[in-house]
Amino acid sequence: MQETRLDIDRIQAARRMIDPIFLDTPLYRCEALEPGLGCAVNIKLETANPVRSFKARGTELVASLLADSGSRDVVCASAGNLGQALAWSGRDRGLNVTVVASRHATVAKLDRIRALGARLELVDGDHELARARAAAIAQHQGIRLVEDSLDIETCEGAATIGLELVDTMPSLDVVLIALGGGALATGVGHVVKALAPGAEVICVQPSGAPAMTRSWHERRVVTTDSTDTIADGVAGRYPIPAVLDDLLVVADDAVLVQEASIIAGMRMLLGHAGLVVEPSAALGIAAILEDRDRFAGRHVVTIVCGSNVDMDAYQRWVGA
Template identity: 75%
Template sequence: MLRTRLDLDRIHAARRVINPVFLNTPMYRCDALGSQLGCTVSVKLETANPVRSFKGRGTELVTSLLTEQGRTAVVCASAGNLGQALSWSGRRRGLDVTVVASRQAPVAKLNRIRALGAELELVDGDFEMARERAVTVARQRDIRLLEDSLDIETCEGAATIGLELAETPVDTVLIALGGGAMATGVGYVLKTLTPGVEVICVQPMGAPAMTRSFHERRVITTESADTIADGVAGRYPIPEVLDDLLAVADDAVLVHESSIVAGMQMLLEHTGLVVEPSAALGVAAVLEDRDRFAGRHVVSVICGSNVDLDAYHRWVGRSEPE
């Protein structure tokens, strides 16, 4: 039995709370992409919803709980996607939502947070600076602080992806690794229901803190993060999340920026999907180690498509698939 903070009964119950618009997302085999990568490739499309990422699964749980408790306000730090999801779920339930983000976050993500009616506070520095400010806001206003990956609802909401993945026979699931909510949630369900499925987490070399921590089996922090995959660019792994990850993941790998860009281009060319860099991490992992995945059925979770189009055109326009 896996020793983690997650619970399978709660994950099943989550499906009754999460708005169906976030559930049962498309999953299909992409033969054109697979022929380029040398393996059978399926994509799990977590972008086909109102916030264009998987984060709505977790924020639906959080805001439902807050409503039951009679709470009226919530604050989070976000690289962009969590803020959008919390704004969407909070507005639906009449909650006042504050999102703290870095000025460096993609403009497209910040604009969508504003459009969803949240109060957006910008800080200088990176996501970790935003997280510190969110803690202060929560304390000053005496409101709920939502901490992605640390708050179990974010992990168990994401874990419902695993319930859907477990319905199809696959060999390997590739999951973008940032704070760890999706990796621990999906990994927990797969290892509980389909233990033979290999769970591999993927992170950029420019933001390696959680991957290094996984291999060292202790928290490793970094002084900076330098990657176009802003959604996974954390520097301070959360100890409790690392413990969960160690229990449910088979491996964690790092990929180059050039492979992330090539993955984005391949997803556009062979699947018609415009994705943000974090969503191309799975394809990047196969590009960098084709022999490892040869002959296997690989699923890549396409976790987000909130991308600044000017930046996207610069990236995909300068890369050629390997």
Template identity: 85%
Template structure:
């Protein structure tokens, strides 16, 4: 395999730095999903931790490095999950964390960032505008800018999920990975290609936020106009060249799914797996729903990557949970 920016030895070492509360998250076969999907389905549940997403695996590495260097201030742009994770990791190490976010980000995510002790600055635009503002704040104040997916720690932290997959599941045919900025896809994909090269790595993105998928298909950075998707966690418009270069080496395919399929995936995860997830976490299920023949009879692993969702919006999309008599 050609070399990505990632390194297996560093990924293994990362497990010694990351708080164990974020490691070895549940991984299990979910038979209740299988009749509706037509394949064997295993779930890697990255919502079972204090920030309800995989992002803290990377922020733990970053915060440890900063604390060790004596640096105390850090800023990032976030659609919500990275901000929560950095706030959590920074709070435990005495860091001053600022998170720049769109004022249109889910209120539940913003409230949780504040509750974890970080300062929040809002911009009147989307995630990419928040990225620009976070960069300006870092330059002006001379503090560390955390750039999700560009900072190798965010990718190698996410890659520890891949180690857990290959060490736990005897064999699987496909892993479906939500694709946004690319940290999760490049991290897990790197490990799969190194340790389980027979497995297919498929990245999944909403049709309404297709920048990274279009870039993967054309093998060059493709920027897009405004996004239109409920999956706010993966709604970027401007791929990072270095991340795309890594993705081209580890992804076997990148597919786009419709909003209705994302909602259907969320509904299936609620009714058949008892999981309340954010839209980005249902992208893998959505991909199976849209192309059942491709996955028929195969063992598919999907990473349920986040559970931070505004419940009012969730009920509008999915409907209220069923009520059962005791």
């Protein structure tokens, strides 16, 4: 495999630094989903932890390194899940965490960030404006800026999911990975391609937030002027060049799915697996729904990456 920014030895070391409460999340075959999807569906449940998303695997590394260095102040931009994770990891290590988010972010995510003790600053714009504001705060105050997907620790933390997949599923055919900034896709993808090279790595993004997928297909950074998707956790507009370079090495394909398929995936996960998930976590199921023939008869893993959802919106979407 061509080189990426990641390294298997560092990822193995990362697993030893992460609080075990975030490791070894459930991985199981969900037979109830299979009649409707036509393939063997395996769920990697990254919501079974205190912050209900995979993001703490990376923030555990960031916060540990900061605490060891004596630094106490850190800022990040977040659609919600990274902010919660950094707040949780920072609280346990005595860090002063500032999170910048859009005023339009999911209320449940913002409330949880506050409850975990972080300082929350809201901006009147989307996630890209929050990224710019977080960078300005870091520069002005001279503190650590955590940039999701660009900071290698966020990718290494996510990559530990890949270690657990290949350790548990030797007959893995396909991994479906939600694609936003790219930490999850590049991290898991790197491990799968290094340790289970016969498995196909497919990234999935909403058609209403296609920047990284378009960039992967065109092999250059493609930006968009806006996003229009309920999957707020993956709704970026400006791909990071270094992350795209990694994604070009580890991903076999990147696909876009429609909003109706995302909602159908959320309904299936609720009805057949008993899982309440945020839209980003249903992207893998949406991909199967839109191309059943591609996955027919194969052993597929979908990473259910988050369950921090506004319940009023969720009930409107799924009719629960």
